Amino acid sequence: MLELTEKVIDEGRQGEAYAPFAQDPNTFKRRFYIESYGCQMNFSDSEIVASILSEQGFGATRNFEEADLILLNTCSIREKAEQTVRKRLTEFRKLKQQRPATLVGVLGCMAERLKSKFLEEEKLVDIVVGPDAYRTLPQLIEEADGGQKGVNVLLSREETYADIAPVRLNSNGITAFVSIMRGCNNMCSFCVVPFTRGRERSRDHVSILNECRELLRNGYREVTLLGQNVDSYYYTPDGGTPVTFAMLLEEVALLSPELRVRFSTSHPKDITDEVVHTMAKYENICKYIHLPLQSGSTRVLQLMNRTYTREWYAAKVDRIRAIMPDCALSSDVIAGFCTETEEDHQDTLSMMEHAQYAMSYMFFYSERPGTLAQRRYKDDIPEDVKKRRLKEIVELQNRLSLEHNRKDIGRTFNVLIEAPSKRSEADWMGRNSQNKVVVFPKGNGNHKPGDYVQVRVLECTQATLLGEMVAS
Incomplete structure (x- = not known):
């Protein structure tokens, strides 16, 4: 699972609206407003959508009340995100009553998962577009203008949007996301991503390097290489030598010592010594790894289909520390997964102590329809127990974060x-x-x-x- 961005998760703001650049409102005949929820990949996808719409003559606005096209780029990771999106759609429906020509669309993971519900039961939207179908947006808008529902949620085994130059939305001009792959092959039982974003496919490494090079030319000084599982990146050029993630990481770092390089997210089973050694070799590759734990209990990890044990994860943490002692680690932690006992919970707390995370994204388990866990297991932990365990996890992480930061005083x-x-x-x-x-x-x-x-x-x-x- 990709870590959730500071803009959205930290439980601060649930979504962010974008306008990519200052514009004369009279320049464009139609304007779009886009709001994003969830992980960094969704924010990156919104930049692709903005590029496609700009090519079609749409201008951006920060004010949805003056938009001709309102888009919500959605997340299905947790129920709370879906509830927030539904609330926003209800608000936009009121606007449509005043301005019937306004189109409302849902993009991303919720679009793929809840297409029929949006279109048939709730009638909240005019356009529904899955993560692999953004190129068809102009056609779908045309269909919606004609009174039809514009729908395309087909998943792809090839689409990477490699040839589309993203419009940097609401950018600070310093840091940027660069998508290097899409989809996920890890069937974690709690996660909807394989069903909403499809199978893994890696983007042409030359297009990635070109995008990073262009960002550097335009004054950007940091790129974050994005993928649901970046360590699975593997691209084979026609007749050429396969490019691994470690090789790609090095190529990006060599573009310039002035360009910082980050990446997200790593799956513990896939991050290699080669990647860690590459990080240690180059000063401009940041010494930070997001290494999701999810649970510290081997039994629960097996139910989650995480494909590693408690002991294996601890050894991976120790190996990273041995190669790169100054590396900061962060994590994802889920409290109250199906059948979790107090002993399992204590295993999670003790693993957090062992890993000494600088920070974590922490949640209690939210059953998602269509996942393996929903089909196989009963969500049997009472909500008050989930919340109490999450509170203990948060309190521990707060202490670890403070201790981690105190060690930096004087440095x-x-x-x-x-x-x-x-x-x-x-x-x-x-x-x-x-x-x-x-x-x-x-x-x-x-x-x-x-x-x-x-x-x-x-x-x-x-x-x-x-x-x-x-x-x-």
Whole structure:
């Protein structure tokens, strides 16, 4: 499962609306509004959609009330995300009553999973488009304009959108997502992704390098290589040598020492020593790995079809630390999966202690229709027990995060400035190689977003390092 973005998950904002660039509202005959939910892949997909619509003469707007086309790029990972989308669609239906010509569309994972419900039962939308069918949007819009329902949720074994240059939506101009593969072959029993995004297929590595090169030329200083499981990346050019993820990672790092490289997400069973050694070799590959645990109990892991044991995961963590001692780890943790006992729960807590995660994305189990778990197992853990176990997991992670940050007090890090701090215009906000947010006074320097500066950490909170710039 891809980790959920700071923009969306942190349980802060559930969705984000985009306008890719400043525009004269009179330039375009029609305008679109797009709102995204879920993981980084959805945000990346929205940039592809924006590119397709821009080619068709649509302009972007931040105000859905003036849009001719309203799109929600949806997530089916948890029930809460689906409930939020339904609420938004109800709000948009009120707008359609005032402006009947306005089209409303659902994109992404919910579109694929709930197409008939949207179209037939609730009649909330005019267009339903799955993750592999965005190229057909212009045709579907034309059909919806004519009074038909525009629907395409077919999955593909080939589509990677490699030839489409994404429109960087709401970008800070410094960091960008670059999709390197789509789909997932890991049939984790709790997850809908294999059913909503299809089988794995890797994107042509030359197109990935070209996109990264173009971002660098345009002033971007960090790329995050995206995939449901990046370590499964494997592309074979016609008649050429296969390219593994470690090879791709190195090729991107070699584009420029000024370009930082991150990636997400890794499956513990697939991340190799070669990848970790490559990370250690290049300073501009960030020393941070998102390594989802899900559960610390071998018995529960088997029910989840995670294909590794508690002991195997612990050994993987130890191996990463041995090769790259300064690497920060983060994780996904699920509380209250089917049949989970108190002993299983304690196994999760103890594994978190062993791994010493810098941060985690933590949830209680939400049964998703159509998954293997929904078909095979009873969701038998009472909600109050799930919530209590999740509370214990969150409290432990809060302690681990604070302890992890306290160890950085007195250390100096190379920080990429991303933007002014949200709390004060007098401060900069950036991140270090370990993906930690660092806030520090702007001072009298002439620094700007995109610059690298040395920052010494003076204090910290559970979520942020606080410091001051020092001479390089």
